[in-house]
Amino acid sequence: MSRINTNIGALQAQHRLNYNQADLSTRLQRLSTGLKINAGKDAPAGLIASETLRSEIAGITQAVDNSQRANNVINTAEGSLSEVSSLLLEVQSLTNQAANSGALSPQEIAANQLQVDAILNSVNRISNTTQFNGVKLLNGGLDYTLSGVVSADIDIATVNAAKIPDNGAITVAVQVTASAQLGKITYTASGIGGSPTTIEIAGNIGTEQLSFAASAQNSAISFAINQLKESTGVSASVVAGDLEIYSTAYGSTQFVSVKTITGTFTTGKDFGADAAVTINGSAASVEGKVATVRTGDLDITLDLDAAFAQNTATGITSFNITGGGAKFQLGERVERQGQVNIGISSVATTKLGNATVGYLSSLASDGANSLVGGNTIQAQKILDASIKQVAEIRGRLGAFQKNVVETNVNSLNVALENVTAAQSQIRDADFAAETASLTRAQILVQANTSVLAQANASPQNVLSLLG
Template identity: 45%
Template sequence: MSRINTNVQSLIARRVFDGNNTSLNRALTRLSTGLRINSGRDDPAGLIASETLRSSKVALTAATDNARRADTILSISEGGLQEVNALLLDLEDLIDRSANEGGLNDAEIRANQLQIDSILTSINRLANSTAFGDKKLLDGTAGFTTSSVTTSKLALVAINSAKVPDNSFRNVSVEVLNGSTFAFVSAYGNERAGTPLTIDGQLSGVVTLQIAGYYGTEVINFASGATQAQIAAGVNASTQLTGVSATTSAMTGGPTAVIFASTIFGSKGFVSVDVITNAVTGLNLGGGARSVTRNGVDGTININGQVATVDGLNASISSGTLAADLILTQSFGTTDGGSSTFQITGGGARFQIGPEASLSGQETIGVDSVSTASLGDAVTGFLATLQSGQTNDLNSKNFADAQRVVRRAVEQVSSLRGRIGAFQKNTLGSAINSMLVAFENTSAAESAIRDADFAVEASNLTRAQILVNASTSTLQLANAGPQNVLALLG
């Protein structure tokens, strides 16, 4: 062509040069950043996918850090509880030693009581001082709050974990089902009715009874002529040792009888009465039997529609949304068809251990107070009753009751430590491991989309460099073309 105003070949060469130069710059950018996608124009769909994956990685990292922080907090709680456990064992040791009245004088008893008072003070100090920063861990502030608890039906409500919606509450219903047997042991032929163990009238001769129950066995001698009231009193004098009490009851169409009953409700409670002496008149254990044993039966209780684990008057439930331990009152726990409802209004130590900032990503654990006013229960008694001047101090001589209170406290603290340990291992530990695996896989997916393949980009760089050099030379030749037209002018 012999035109000079428009150099089409030069325009083509320049366009190709620009494209090659763009490819060269893209390859250099990817090699310098290590990323295949540096802006939206590199891969719009890939950018959206990679940013979504990066968001997931951020959430997973934060949740993993939260879980590790929660583990640290609970480890501090465990440390405080471990020390409380040790102090409780010291308490039981002092009670056992003080019960050896024949080997201790009054000064030694007073010294032991001073040690008990000091231990109780230390337990209260641990309950109030164990903290993570300014967050108290064992004073009850990490426990759940409840409302509308009917204390005439529920003696104790301990919420171990619960998922409660923000600014809301969770209802908890407790039902003692129709047809359920009550956890009470009386000396009848079966759990609900039958031939009673009776002692009719007065004994015409000396009789020896062996009474056994949950706490132990006692052999009791009754003199000839002993009345029903005297027999009941003799049995009741050993109730703390046997777990069996006795009352008198007028039998329909018959004489007044002595009824033996376990003080422990449920399948653990039992009554065993054995006649050790030879037969005497006035004694009838139903059908002429000389040995009768009857066991209690645990009730059937539903909590939020789920069958609870029942042990006497104790009922517990553990599910993904609620874990709780309840102690029912005797009147409620032994009556068929009863029901009660209360609300969990909040509280608990809530940890965000999932990538989703919602209930599905949160786990809670209740850590109730371990102060002396809280350890124990209304049935057994509270640890504070061991303080000087209280009902179970050493001067009261209630060594058996004091020991039961301490053992109940040991059971509570040990159970709490176990729950915390299970939460750390099974909830936090598994969550951390799961999120680490999820982070690895998410990172791999993001890398496949976003990261540059250096082998490919190095090849692209070499190709682009060659093409840029070639297009530069071509552009020079194309620009020189119009100058050849000048030769036509002579």
């Protein structure tokens, strides 16, 4: 070919040189960044998939951090609750010792009372000062707020966990479908017959024998049984002339037993029955008149009023959970299923115990159940309720920590490994392949440069025709 205005060979060499230089630049970029996809043009579909996976990785990583932070919060609360539990056990020991009043002087009981007062102050201090990052944990600030609770229907409402909608509330509907029952035995005669009679009364607390003279009336028998109800768990009353003997508590585990030892009287044993209750349409687990429901959205325990628990005709009530609780974001996405809520009630002495038996604060020197006042049996009941209450809070927090937080961290770490591996497969550069491609591109660029030089020199051959 003897044309010199257009050098087709040089154009072809330039085209291939530009292509190979671009390929060389790509290989150098990938090796310098470690990424196979540095811009959308590198792999549009791959970039979309990679960005989605990167979003998941960011969410999972933060969820792991959130879970570890939640674990720290629970550890802080658990440490303080453990100390409260130890203090209550010390009060238990002091109360037991003070009850031995026949062997203790008034001065010793007063000294015990001083220790109890100091312990109660310590419990209140722990309740008011335990905090994590400025948030009080045990003063009731993380307990749930209720509205519309009808005291004639529900004696005690305890919300352990509830997923409350943002800026919303939860309505809790309660319905009694079968009545709670006491164990009951009826004596239909008007009293003891013509001969003295001895009977044995037994209940869940204990057993006692009672002896009655001939012709004793049912009112006298009822009075005698009621005098011992703290020892037996059995009460009595006269209804339409009949003597009704019944357990003092409701439920299938509660019973009353009457046995005639001598003379003529009724004999028998009867157990109570648990109420049947639905809460928000879910069948509750019921012990006596205490109903509990545990679902993913609601964990609640209700101590129903006795009259309400026996009223299946109009046994319907409702109330609202308007706020409170601690919300932990444990999922990779901010959505309802990724959030876990738990309530932490106050452990102040005015909150430990309940309205039925009394509150721990009443054990102080000026309280109705102080040691110096001598009402140690009632003090024991309050302590039992308080110790159980703290133990239940610790148990719930421990279950939340072990079965929710820790398992969530383990699950998220596995997910993080797999999602990161998938993202790496799409986006990260394969250094072995890229190094080989770099070497090929370098050789081609060098070869193209040499070929271009030769192509540029080709037209010079035309000069030999002019000679």
